[in-house]
Amino acid sequence: MTETTHIRNFCIVAHIDHGKSTLADRLLELTHAVAEREMRDQYLDKMDLERERGITIKAQAVRLGHQAGGRTYELNLIDTPGHVDFTYEVSRSLAACEGAVLLVDAAQGIEAQTLANYHLARDAGLSIIPVVNKIDLPQADPEETARELGELVGWRPEDVLRVSAKTGEGVTNLIERVIELVPAPQGRREDPLRALIFDSTFDPYRGVVAYVRVKDGVLSSRAKIRLMAANIESEAEECGVFAPEATPAPELGPGEVGYLVTGMKDVHQAKVGDTITIAGRHRAREPLPGYREPTPMVWSGLFPAEGGDYSELREALDKLKLNDAALRYEPETSQALGFGFRCGFLGLLHMDIVKERLEREFGQELIATAPNVEFHVVRDGRVTVVHNPSEMPQPGTYDHVEEPVVLATVITPSEYLGPVLDLCQSRRGELVDMKYLSPERAEVHYHLPLAEIIFDFFDQLKSRTRGYASLDYEHWGYEAADMVRVDVLLHGEPVDAFSSVVHRAKAPQYGRRMVERLRELIPRQLFDVAIQATIGSRVIARETVKAKRKDVLAKCYGGDITRKRKLLEEQKKGKARLRRVGRVDVPQEAFIAALRVDERAGEKR
Amino acid sequence: MTAGLYVHVPFCLTRCGYCDFNAYAGLGHLAPRYVRGLEAEAALWAGEWRNERFGSVFLGGGTPTTLEARDLAGLLARLRDRFDVAPDAEVTVEANPDTVDQAKLSALLEAGYARLSMGAQSFDPRVLQSLERVHSPGSVRRAYANARAAGCANVNLDLIYGANGETLGSWRRTLEETIALGPEHVSAYALTIEPATPLGRKVQVGLVPPPDPDLQADMFGLACELLGDAGYDHYEVSNWSKPGFECRHNLGYWERRPYLGLGAGAHSYRDGRRWWNVRPPGEYLDMVEDGVRPIGGEEVLTAEDERLEEVFLKLRILEGVASDSVAAETAAAFVDDGLLARRNGHLVPTERGMLLLNELVLALAG
Numbered sequence: 001m002t003e004t005t006h007i008r009n010f011c012i013v014a015h016i017d018h019g020k021s022t023l024a025d026r027l028l029e030l031t032h033a034v035a036e037r038e039m040r041d042q043y044l045d046k047m048d049l050e051r052e053r054g055i056t057i058k059a060q061a062v063r064l065g066h067q068a069g070g071r072t073y074e075l076n077l078i079d080t081p082g083h084v085d086f087t088y089e090v091s092r093s094l095a096a097c098e099g100a101v102l103l104v105d106a107a108q109g110i111e112a113q114t115l116a117n118y119h120l121a122r123d124a125g126l127s128i129i130p131v132v133n134k135i136d137l138p139q140a141d142p143e144e145t146a147r148e149l150g151e152l153v154g155w156r157p158e159d160v161l162r163v164s165a166k167t168g169e170g171v172t173n174l175i176e177r178v179i180e181l182v183p184a185p186q187g188r189r190e191d192p193l194r195a196l197i198f199d200s201t202f203d204p205y206r207g208v209v210a211y212v213r214v215k216d217g218v219l220s221s222r223a224k225i226r227l228m229a230a231n232i233e234s235e236a237e238e239c240g241v242f243a244p245e246a247t248p249a250p251e252l253g254p255g256e257v258g259y260l261v262t263g264m265k266d267v268h269q270a271k272v273g274d275t276i277t278i279a280g281r282h283r284a285r286e287p288l289p290g291y292r293e294p295t296p297m298v299w300s301g302l303f304p305a306e307g308g309d310y311s312e313l314r315e316a317l318d319k320l321k322l323n324d325a326a327l328r329y330e331p332e333t334s335q336a337l338g339f340g341f342r343c344g345f346l347g348l349l350h351m352d353i354v355k356e357r358l359e360r361e362f363g364q365e366l367i368a369t370a371p372n373v374e375f376h377v378v379r380d381g382r383v384t385v386v387h388n389p390s391e392m393p394q395p396g397t398y399d400h401v402e403e404p405v406v407l408a409t410v411i412t413p414s415e416y417l418g419p420v421l422d423l424c425q426s427r428r429g430e431l432v433d434m435k436y437l438s439p440e441r442a443e444v445h446y447h448l449p450l451a452e453i454i455f456d457f458f459d460q461l462k463s464r465t466r467g468y469a470s471l472d473y474e475h476w477g478y479e480a481a482d483m484v485r486v487d488v489l490l491h492g493e494p495v496d497a498f499s500s501v502v503h504r505a506k507a508p509q510y511g512r513r514m515v516e517r518l519r520e521l522i523p524r525q526l527f528d529v530a531i532q533a534t535i536g537s538r539v540i541a542r543e544t545v546k547a548k549r550k551d552v553l554a555k556c557y558g559g560d561i562t563r564k565r566k567l568l569e570e571q572k573k574g575k576a577r578l579r580r581v582g583r584v585d586v587p588q589e590a591f592i593a594a595l596r597v598d599e600r601a602g603e604k605r
Numbered sequence: 606m607t608a609g610l611y612v613h614v615p616f617c618l619t620r621c622g623y624c625d626f627n628a629y630a631g632l633g634h635l636a637p638r639y640v641r642g643l644e645a646e647a648a649l650w651a652g653e654w655r656n657e658r659f660g661s662v663f664l665g666g667g668t669p670t671t672l673e674a675r676d677l678a679g680l681l682a683r684l685r686d687r688f689d690v691a692p693d694a695e696v697t698v699e700a701n702p703d704t705v706d707q708a709k710l711s712a713l714l715e716a717g718y719a720r721l722s723m724g725a726q727s728f729d730p731r732v733l734q735s736l737e738r739v740h741s742p743g744s745v746r747r748a749y750a751n752a753r754a755a756g757c758a759n760v761n762l763d764l765i766y767g768a769n770g771e772t773l774g775s776w777r778r779t780l781e782e783t784i785a786l787g788p789e790h791v792s793a794y795a796l797t798i799e800p801a802t803p804l805g806r807k808v809q810v811g812l813v814p815p816p817d818p819d820l821q822a823d824m825f826g827l828a829c830e831l832l833g834d835a836g837y838d839h840y841e842v843s844n845w846s847k848p849g850f851e852c853r854h855n856l857g858y859w860e861r862r863p864y865l866g867l868g869a870g871a872h873s874y875r876d877g878r879r880w881w882n883v884r885p886p887g888e889y890l891d892m893v894e895d896g897v898r899p900i901g902g903e904e905v906l907t908a909e910d911e912r913l914e915e916v917f918l919k920l921r922i923l924e925g926v927a928s929d930s931v932a933a934e935t936a937a938a939f940v941d942d943g944l945l946a947r948r949n950g951h952l953v954p955t956e957r958g959m960l961l962l963n964e965l966v967l968a969l970a971g
Contacts, residue, residue, distance in 0.1 A: 550819070550961070554795040554796075554797050554842070554843050555843065556918070558871070559872040561872075562904060565917070568913060568917060
């Protein structure tokens with residue numbers, strides 16, 4: 001165990017692609033935490049998926065040793081997820097630190113996530129060390145970036161550190177500044193144990209492993225522990241540190257960061273933000289502040305694709321949930337897609353990760369309905385929560401609807417300010433404020449409905465600014481909006497999977513697009529198929545798939561009969577793959593294609 | 606119940622781009638040997654089929670008239686020796702307009718080939734060109750006149766509609782010209798693109814557009830209208846005849862009567878079993894000359910196969926299927942939609958229904 005005076009707990013926060021993982025790699029290398037032959041890029045990103053996407057999903061922690069002034073320091077680097085979906089997880093990781101390195105790409109300057117992370121770190125009371133990265137790049141402008149960054153955090157530009165995580169230039173200096181500027185943890189051995197869970201994971205052999213930061217007291221290997229929010233007790237099996245692989249330790253003292261094999265089997269019992277204390281008389285009275293339940297913001301129906309199995313999907317979700325405490329799901333029945341699950345996600349990225357893991361790790365083929373937000377339907381002052389468009393009541397049966405609104409931050413080159421403002425206006429945005437970071441770059445704040453953000457906003461933003469604008473947002477609250485449910489009818493039968501809740505002003509455009517797309521996708525039937533988009537009983541768009549007129553083998557003599565029978569059998573198999581909606585046969589591909597939102601918001605690429 | 610006797614002649618002067626039959630250009634030198642081979646094969650089946658009475662003989666191809674008239678005459682005589690062919694049997698030979706002159710036609714009639722089936726395809730030269738047919742509309746008219754002059758009283762003309770470039774107007778002229786000639790029988794086939802043909806490959810790579818099914822449906826409707834008005838009965842999806850001139854041989858396929866096929870690639874069917882000869886003429890000849898039945902494959906129909914065949918074959922003709930043999934609710938919906946009609950306890954396809962037979966069959970028997 002290390003004296004608190006020799007411990008520094010810090011994290012690196014940055015906009016995506018500003019070099020956070022590379023800096024972490026360099027820190028590991030320079031502190032000899034990882035032998036050179038074991039070094040690999042993005043060492044801390046454990047999941048394959050993370051390395052491929054170049055993002056960090058789960059927070060990780062690693063202990064680094066460093067000699068300075070004849071003393072050995074224990075530096076705990078806590079890696080934070082870098083995406084708006086995981087803001088709460090970020091805030092808990094920050095709560096485990098005393099300091100933050102705010103990293104900015106010298107060629108890009110401050111971006112939206114730089115600001116969002118800075119504000120989170122500042123609100124968490126951390127000491128902030130501004131650092132300009134990628135000074136080795138030919139197009140780098142370290143002086144201008146240092147000026148922007150200094151202005152943001154209140155440092156003189158010349159004091160802002162300049163490093164190249166890639167070449168290692170300036171990184172040793174950075175380590176020394178961390179020791180100098182990040183405060184040592186507070187906390188006394190004698191106090192009752194309080195340890196913050198900033199992440200948890202499920203190991204198939206060891207059960208639930210919690211990533212913890214001890215605030216007060218001592219956590220020992222075989223302690224009887226109590227989780228304060230979950231109100232559960234358990235026998236801990238082992239604690240240890242990441243050096244950088246998990247290494248058992250007899251105990252973790254105040255200020256230390258490590259892991260705890262909790263002896264529990266369900267990751268939902270060890271949620272991020274909960275406080276671990278000792279069971280029994282010596283338990284802490286007050287938990288650490290800031291715990292909250294993960295709240296899904298985006299919902300989508302997941303259904304087994306053709307030939308897939310509902311119970312297999314449920315098993316896969318059950319397993320996936322073991323190390324994803326934020327995932328929610330409940331059974332859902334769609335007359336068009338059969339049995340499946342309505343799933344709640346923290347955001348679109350989280351949704352894509354879950355879908356990809358279901359497909360990749362569990363071999364599930366899925367049909368996903370278009371994502372939607374959660375609506376509050378208010379009637380006589382009573383609120384009903386709706387997270388499935390097909391459950392949205394018809395107009396006239398409620399007083400009003402409220403939708404989630406975010407506060408969005410967009411940073412854009414000034415020359416694209418016009419198109420950015422146009423986009424936000426067209427997405428029902430309300431301008432909050434706007435300022436210039438420099439004559440070339442502007443920062444804009446907007447209140448925007450989350451429903452608009454999850455509908456290709458990010459891609460639109462990127463395409464209107466040639467990729468230069470960046471976006472971040474935080475949840476702001478619910479506001480009344482004139483939302484209506486648009487249904488899609490095939491031959492008079494509503495297809496629940498195609499129902500959507502959209503703003504009244506946008507309903508005609510949405511309805512037209514859906515029916516036009518479906519007209520291309522639905523094969524001709526024996527009768528004319530009307531495709532209608534409706535609000536209540538009112539038709540807002542209509543197309544017709546004309547009846548098929550010819551499907552017969554022209555010739556059928558001696559030798560043709562066997563061949564013809566086989567053709568019919570093939571055709572029959574093809575038919576079995578169709579989903580029937582009323583009298584209309586719809587191929588699965590039509591569902592997939594019609595439900596696809598071409599562009600995804602908030603994703604890296 | 607009579608059986609049908611089919612004889613396949615796999616030789617053609619040229620291959621047409623759309624045709625996927627077992628036919629070869631440039632093998633004409635095999636013809637004399639092939640005729641002897643057919644006679645040898647007939648001998649191999651004679652015992653097994655001796656109790657069947659054959660109500661029809663059909664020489665198809667390929668182009669049977671690439672064979673010499675005396676060979677064709679001799680062949681029919683041998684077949685009559687080997688099998689119990691009814692005295693009033695319908696005997697058909699397929700002819701390409703360019704391979705028959707009046708002398709040859711007279712000889713064939715003389716030999717007992719009383720029914721002549723001629724591949725006219727179209728009277729529009731552009732359509733013939735699009736189909737890669739070498740004959741001209743003029744040679745069809747000439748061959749038809751020759752047949753009549755030779756005394757042939759039962760002529761069929763084959764037509765194909767929906768080739769690339771053919772319009773409804775052009776198809777109307779072909780139909781009108783056909784009707785003006787006044788054959789006893791007309792077969793009109795919607796052009797079908799077979800993948801394993803030169804035309805099929807052109808369609809696949811986009812050199813030729815595939816037939817427009819709606820236009821073909823209109824063309825079918827026009828054929829029904831004009832041929833019907835001219836006194837032809839529409840007795841099968843693609844076949845029309847003057848009353849009493851239905852093709853008995855072909856009806857046998859749809860009525861599921863037994864048939865014996867002789868020649869390269871020919872199919873046979875009896876007692877729930879279907880088998881087929883090897884396709885390459887050389888291989889066929891080697892086997893029959895060795896006294897071996899030239900069988901290339903066979904299948905025994907399961908009850909389910911039988912049921913499916915019963916429905917899809919009998920729905921092609923006016924006989925239809927027994928109402929109580931298919932799902933009543935589905936059938937009723939098709940009757941309401943005007944795709945099926947009820948007749949004497951049977952369900953028969955309407956004209957619209959005929960064009961959608963695959964759908965009907967799958968719904969009724971699937």
